[in-house]
Amino acid sequence: xxKKTSTSILxxxxxxxxxxxxxxxxxxxxxxxxxxxxxxYFALNPDLTHxxxxxxYIKIFKDELFLKAFINTVKFVLIIVxxxxxxxxGLALLINKVTYCKKYFKVAxxxxxxxxxxxxxxxxxxxYSPEGILNTMxxxxxxxxxxxxxxxxxxxxxxxxxxxxxxxxYQMIIFLGGLQAINPGLYEAAEMDHASGWKKFxxxxxxxxxxxxxxxxxxxxxxxxxxIVQPMVMTGGGPSHSTYTIVxxxxxxxxxxxxxxLASTMAIVFVIFVVILTIIxxxxxxxxxxxxxxxKAKRR
Amino acid sequence: MKRTVxxxxxxxxxxxxxxxxxxxxxxxxxxxxxxxxxxxxxxVHSIEDTPEGQAYREAVDNFNDKYNGRYFADIEFIPRNxxxxxxxxxxxxxxxxxxxxxxxxxxxxxxxxxxxxxxxxPLSELTEEEKGVYLDSIIxxxxxxxxxxxxxxxxxxxxxxxxxxxxxxAGIDVPGAGNPWTLSEFKEILEKLKPVMKKKGGYPLDMxxxxxxxxxxxxxxxxxxxxxxLVSEDGLKVDGIFNSEKNTETMLYFKSLADNEYxxxxxxxKLFESGRAAFKxxxxxxxxxxxxxxxxxxxxxxxxxxxxxxxxxxxxPTGSWAYAATSKTENIEGATELVKWMSGTDSGLLIYEKTKxxxxxxxxxxxxxxxxxxxxxxxxxxxxxxxxxxRPKTPVYPQxxxxxxxxxxxxxxxxxxxxxxxxKSVERINAKLERYNRE
Numbered sequence: 180x181x182k183k184t185s186t187s188i189l190x191x192x193x194x195x196x197x198x199x200x201x202x203x204x205x206x207x208x209x210x211x212x213x214x215x216x217x218x219x220y221f222a223l224n225p226d227l228t229h230x231x232x233x234x235x236y237i238k239i240f241k242d243e244l245f246l247k248a249f250i251n252t253v254k255f256v257l258i259i260v261x262x263x264x265x266x267x268x269g270l271a272l273l274i275n276k277v278t279y280c281k282k283y284f285k286v287a288x289x290x291x292x293x294x295x296x297x298x299x300x301x302x303x304x305x306x307y308s309p310e311g312i313l314n315t316m317x318x319x320x321x322x323x324x325x326x327x328x329x330x331x332x333x334x335x336x337x338x339x340x341x342x343x344x345x346x347x348x349y350q351m352i353i354f355l356g357g358l359q360a361i362n363p364g365l366y367e368a369a370e371m372d373h374a375s376g377w378k379k380f381x382x383x384x385x386x387x388x389x390x391x392x393x394x395x396x397x398x399x400x401x402x403x404x405x406x407i408v409q410p411m412v413m414t415g416g417g418p419s420h421s422t423y424t425i426v427x428x429x430x431x432x433x434x435x436x437x438x439x440x441l442a443s444t445m446a447i448v449f450v451i452f453v454v455i456l457t458i459i460x461x462x463x464x465x466x467x468x469x470x471x472x473x474x475k476a477k478r479r
Numbered sequence: 480m481k482r483t484v485x486x487x488x489x490x491x492x493x494x495x496x497x498x499x500x501x502x503x504x505x506x507x508x509x510x511x512x513x514x515x516x517x518x519x520x521x522x523v524h525s526i527e528d529t530p531e532g533q534a535y536r537e538a539v540d541n542f543n544d545k546y547n548g549r550y551f552a553d554i555e556f557i558p559r560n561x562x563x564x565x566x567x568x569x570x571x572x573x574x575x576x577x578x579x580x581x582x583x584x585x586x587x588x589x590x591x592x593x594x595x596x597x598x599x600x601p602l603s604e605l606t607e608e609e610k611g612v613y614l615d616s617i618i619x620x621x622x623x624x625x626x627x628x629x630x631x632x633x634x635x636x637x638x639x640x641x642x643x644x645x646x647x648x649a650g651i652d653v654p655g656a657g658n659p660w661t662l663s664e665f666k667e668i669l670e671k672l673k674p675v676m677k678k679k680g681g682y683p684l685d686m687x688x689x690x691x692x693x694x695x696x697x698x699x700x701x702x703x704x705x706x707x708x709l710v711s712e713d714g715l716k717v718d719g720i721f722n723s724e725k726n727t728e729t730m731l732y733f734k735s736l737a738d739n740e741y742x743x744x745x746x747x748x749k750l751f752e753s754g755r756a757a758f759k760x761x762x763x764x765x766x767x768x769x770x771x772x773x774x775x776x777x778x779x780x781x782x783x784x785x786x787x788x789x790x791x792x793x794x795x796p797t798g799s800w801a802y803a804a805t806s807k808t809e810n811i812e813g814a815t816e817l818v819k820w821m822s823g824t825d826s827g828l829l830i831y832e833k834t835k836x837x838x839x840x841x842x843x844x845x846x847x848x849x850x851x852x853x854x855x856x857x858x859x860x861x862x863x864x865x866x867x868x869x870r871p872k873t874p875v876y877p878q879x880x881x882x883x884x885x886x887x888x889x890x891x892x893x894x895x896x897x898x899x900x901x902x903k904s905v906e907r908i909n910a911k912l913e914r915y916n917r918e
Contacts, residue, residue: 221914222571223596244907309745329745331893415690419893420885435877436911437571437592 215443222437235444245445247420248428255339255424256403263343263350263399264392270347271354272384285355289348296345300412303341304328307413328413331421338409338422346402350395357391358384393464397457404453425449509553511543516551517813520580521821524559524566524800530833532556538826542817550813555580574598581808582817585629587620587798587869588692588876591714594623595874595915599803601626603815612824616797616867617839623872624713629801630822631839633830636763636863637697637796638855639784643777645757649675656861659782661789662701662732669741672757681755684736687746688891694884695870696796697760701729703868704794705786709883714873715915717908721882722901729786730901733891744892752776766855767835780858783866797867799836837863875911882908 216235220228239245274284291299306312307327314324327337365383374382385392407426410416416423416431425445433442506514521539525532539554559566567589573579574596585593593599605627610618614634621629641653649672654660660668672683688694695709702709707725710717736742743750751759752773758781759765769778783795802821804814820826824846827838831847837860838844844864849856871879882904889895 219914221596223574223592223598225575227914238910243903309743309747326745417690417885417888419889419895431881434568435881436875437877438911 212443212446215440216447217444218440219438220440220443222433222439228440231440235441236448239441239444239448244420244423245425245428248423248425251335251420251422252404252406252424252426255335255406256400258336258339259343259403260396260399262339263347264395266343267347267350267395268354268388268392270351271358272380274351274355275358285352288351291345292348294345296408297412299341299345300409304413307337307341328422329418331418334414334418334422338406338413342403342406342409346399350399353391353395354388357388361387393460397460400456400460401453404449504553509551512551512553513548516547516549517810519550519552519582519808519810519813519817520555521552521582521802521817522555522557522566522570522580522584524584524586525556526558527556531830531836534826534829534833535821537829538821541825542820545820546816550816552582552817570598577807579805579807581810581814582802582804582821584632584800585803586800587629587631588871588880590621590629590801590803591623591872592874592876593803594626594628597806599628600806600808600811601628602630602804602818603811605815605819609819612840612842613822614839614841614864614867616863616869617801617822619867620798620869621801621803629803630818631799631801632822633799633827633834633836634797634839634863634867635799635837636859636867637700637760637783638763638765638780638859638862639782640751640759640761640765640769641779641781642751642754642757643779645672645675645679645754646779649757653779653781656782656858657865659789660784661787662784663787665784666735666739666741669736669758670739673739673741676755676757679755681747681750681753682741682743683757684742685747685751685756685759686736686742688733688884688888689746690881690884692880694887695880696798698733698887699870699883700783700794700796700868701732701786702726703792704784704789705729706788706790709871709879710873714871714875715912717879717905717912721879721908722898722905727897727901730887730890730897733887734894734897737891738894763837763856763859764835766853766859778855780855780862782858783862793866793868795862795866795868796870797863798870799839873912874915875908878908878911 217230217232218228219231219235270288274281274288277284308314309324309326309329313327317323317325326333328334361384365387366379369379369383405426406424407430410422410424410427411430414422416427426449429442429445429449432438432445504512504518504520506512506516506518512518523532523535525535527533527536535556536554539552542550542552557566557569566584570579570583579598583599585599590599610627613630617631617634618627620631621627646653651668651671669683676683688698699709702725705725705728707720707723707729709721709726711720737744747755750756751761752769754776766778766780769776785794802818804811804818808814822839824838824840824842827840827843828846830836831838831843838847841864844850844860850860851857870876873879886900886904889900890897
């Protein structure tokens with residue numbers, strides 16, 4: 180009994196500091212955000228704060244700009260998730276096949292991940308600029324200069340392509356690990372049956388990578404929802420709010436316009452949305468795994 | 480028992496982390512702070528290791544020498560990032576925790592908001608003579624509701640720069656100060672320059688409407704010289720002012736600049752500096768930039784253009800960081816002395832020497848040879864002195880600034896409907912004004 184107590188004190192001593200730090204810097208702010216979301220808390224004049232009930236929630240759903248930011252964010256996610264996911268898979272498959280300079284390619288594709296997003300954004304501003312590399316190259320093949328990040332229709336896709344390029348390396352490494360873990364015996368067996376390359380990919384590689392695909396899909400989605408650095412550096416949310424995202428709106432409202440209450444409400448709505456989405460994703464994937472288990476059980 | 484221990488530890492750590500309790504600094508703790516001196520704390524929005532930071536440090540040291548035995552000022556440097564955060568976040572957080580120092584720096588357009596929310600208090604009475612030291616634009620910027628809250632550490636200005644060679648080639652004469660081109664005249668000139676610039680692969684105007692502070696800073700003068708404004712006198716009303724017919728007219732003028740291809744719709748870097756634009760609107764820093772990095776460009780400063788109906792009033796860009804006494808200080812006399820010193824001539828000279836930022840007092844301009852000998856610096860100074868107009872004074876300035884840029888971009892570049900865009904902006908600004916209008 181005594182030993183048990185001393186062990187638990189020891190345990191507490193280990194997690195205590197972490198718990199305190201987490202409480203002060205994470206749980207408490209989260210709780211405060213929830214509380215503030217029901218008030219008109221104003222950073223410059225905290226004394227005048229009143230409770231406004233659901234007022235903020237009603238306000239932001241009537242706010243054209245917030246809805247626009249919301250739609251932009253969803254659009255961004257819809258572009259980047261397939262682009263980055265499939266891109267990473269493609270790269271991983273290619274690198275897996277390459278026999279020379281494998282390390283070189285791995286490093287080369289991983290470098291953008293290590294670079295700061297702000298740096299990458301600045302770099303791509305040069306690439307996308309009206310007289311930049313990309314427009315010069317397009318000019319060579321007779322295509323007139325494109326506005327890219329300076330055009331309301333092209334800005335968001337341009338940023339998505341850049342972001343996919345930047346983040347792809349990370350998921351590529353994950354896929355690469357997955358590919359190397361596949362039992363080579365499976366491929367050998369398939370070759371005995373004269374399976375084509377596509378068949379091998381469809382029936383062996385993809386099913387084996389499925390759990391990884393789910394993980395990659397969820398991480399890209401959540402990361403994409405949090406986008407702010409790229410538009411902040413490259414476009415300032417413009418042109419005509421075409422690259423204005425939810426997190427950007429939260430920042431502008433809370434930091435620039437000092438409306439902490441309203442910004443907190445936006446943050447809460449944002450969190451609820453992402454949580455719902457994640458639950459849906461988890462639910463869908465669990466379903467599939469269970470199905471697989473059931474299938475296997477039947478076979479037995 | 481266990482729980483009590485845990486809670487006690489948690490509280491102790493929280494207290495340690497939050498630096499519990501107000502510290503009062505005792506004489507002798509800091510070098511130079513002696514018995515009998517009154518302690519004044521000042522925050523500046525800079526890093527100590529920069530030329531600007533060094534200028535502030537030196538100015539504070541000079542203050543401590545001058546007022547030795549009476550006051551001791553202690554400077555703290557709080558970095559500010561490019562998007563304006565950092566420093567202002569610290570000020571905001573301190574408003575809540577009550578840890579504001581005696582004197583802070585405030586960006587000019589934020590003075591109204593800080594005053595309206597009781598973060599800063601009026602300085603103690605300055606004599607007419609003391610006030611007369613400063614440029615009119617500095618006093619104007621620092622005055623809210625008839626009371627003086629802040630004095631500028633520096634001033635700023637925007638020039639309509641032109642390339643002398645290009646204008647000579649096109650046979651265009653530049654008018655003297657006090658006789659600026661009107662918008663119609665300016666358009667004719669741009670039309671004349673268009674074929675010339677096309678040959679050079681450029682545009683008559685190097686002009687963009689970037690996000691951030693630049694757009695309202697550079698282009699609000701077009702509104703003012705047209706007899707329009709962005710907010711009411713008290714800063715609490717925008718409907719019928721921001722979206723007035725006159726302002727719509729001005730916005731459509733910008734649209735015509737893009738539609739007629741006098742400017743590029745997408746920003747091209749270094750268009751003016753590479754000799755492919757005849758004109759450019761830019762801050763005073765551009766003079767030094769061209770002198771140092773583009774010596775081939777023969778730079779001139781033309782008077783800022785005005786509307787056809789200009790009445791001769793003030794309209795050109797001004798404004799910069801200023802010093803103000805916080806509502807927290809119990810020593811408003813001392814804080815005012817410090818504000819006066821930091822914004823005064825000696826400090827202004829230091830700042831100009833290290834950073835080339837325009838100073839805020841007349842005496843500085845008389846003492847610095849650049850403003851007498853260099854025609855471009857001289858033109859910028861005279862424009863500032865005679866025509867300087869502060870940015871809108873309203874507690875919701877950040878929203879006005881953002882809205883102005885968005886309206887301008889949406890109308891001029893994206894070609895959206897002017898009237899409805901301006902009405903939308905008014906709605907957005909009104910939402911922010913609500914808090915001030917209900918009390």
